[in-house]
Amino acid sequence: MTTNERRGLFYVAFAVLFLSITPVLIRWGEPLSPYVITWGRMLVGAMAVYCLATLQGNRPRFQRTDWPKFVLYRLITALHFLCYIASLSFTTIPHSLTLTYTSPIFVTLCSWLFLKEPSGGANIWA
DSSP states (O other): OOHHHHHHHHHHHHHHHHHHTHHHHHHHTTTSOHHHHHHHHHHHHHHHHHHHHHHTTOOOOOOGGGHHHHHHHHHHHHHHHHHHHHHHHHSOHHHHHHHHTTHHHHHHHHHHHHSOOOOOTHHHHO
C-alpha cells in the first residue's frame, strides 16, 4: 500500500468518525433551534473548507459571475441541513438517517421525471 493510499484511508476514517457522531451532537444541542444549529454547522463547515484550502495553497477565488450559482448551492445545502436537523427533533436518529440516505433514490427519480434523463440499468441498481 502506498503512502497516498494510506493517507486516503486515514482521511476516510477521520471523516466517518466525525460524520457518524453529528446526530448525537445535534441532539445535545437541542435547546437551540434547528435554525441556529444549521447556521452554526454551515459556518463551521465553510470556515473549515476555507482554512484547509488556504493551508494547501488553494485559496478559493470566485469570479463575480460565480456568486449566483454559489448562493443557490448554499441555500440548497442549508435547506437540506435544516430539514435534517429539524427531523431529529421529531423522530429517532435511525429513522432520520434512513430518510436522509434515501436521497439518491429521489435524485434518480426526479432526474427521470423532470429532466427526462434516462435512468435504467446501472442507475437503478446504484
